[in-house]
Amino acid sequence: MPPKRKSNAIEADASAGEDAEQVVKKPRVSDAPEASGSKDKKAKQAAEPKDWHDIVLEGEGEDGGVSVYDDCNDIRRKIRLLQKQPNWKVTAWLKEIGNINSNSFQRFMKATGPTGGASNGTYYAAYVYFEKVRIAEGKKKTAKRERSEAEHREGLPLQDRRGVWVYTGP
Template sequence: MAPKRKFDVLDPEILDVLADNGDASTSATAAPAPPAKKARASGASEASSSKRKKAKEVVQPKNWTEIILEGEGESDGVPVYDDCNEIRRKIRLLRKTSDWKVTHWLKDIGNVNSNSYNRFMKATGPTGGASNGVYYAAYVYFEKVRIAEGKKKTAKRLRNEDEYPSGIPLEDRRRVWVFGPA
């Protein structure tokens, strides 16, 4: 039968030493006592706990409503650098989060009408719905959230900044007439 505890098993070297002394019969039944544990020094535990507290302190993101973007409140407004498809993708991701309601979000981003939201979400293409108010309001919201969370700009966003220095035009290019030489 196997022993139930670690200290029930004697080390073979100890048995050899005890056998040389002639005391093997008594030592086989008695187990060696486990070593006593030392108490921690109070200074070391305080220093390590303060390091753990500093590591656990995560910078809480700001509230997105407190952030003011460059150009916000001016006649030109905030330059937009994400296309409509990107904004629709972000909205779809946002819809998947729990306890998120479209109507509350539309009210928070600028009291946008739900019919406008539905028209924007049904539109297709990178400029489909660019003239819709939801596009601009949602872009401003997502930009503020990105800044509040401290996230970096995407590669596509950086390309759009280079291509459109004053921002993407807020017009649906499929509905624009282009006249050229005959």
């Protein structure tokens, strides 16, 4: 018959536990080889994320600008992931990435397709932001990104291709 009171149940468990052996957890031990002091400092510096503001991309500040290799759908997906973070505010982010107008941002987010919104300033500014953050965090390029770099050596065109007519000739 089980005890009627919680205190009686605790006393019964304590008396039963005295007979059983105590299980002691062992601390985890890493299998990785230990690095020397100078290499350890370099590894820590590489592991610590830098501030994305400090990173300068190739072509930034020049006439041609930074070559864009992620399509609009990728950028919209990354923005939606950002929006799910707690305490993240759209207006503060838009100001931080280049003083982007909120109406421009809304038009870009409502556009569809891989080139929908490519001529919008939000696309370029957000791409530059995400590229800097990727470099700051030390993340690798995705397979899709590497394919895009191989196919479009100068970067993707910054114009919506849906309204473009192609004339193939007679």
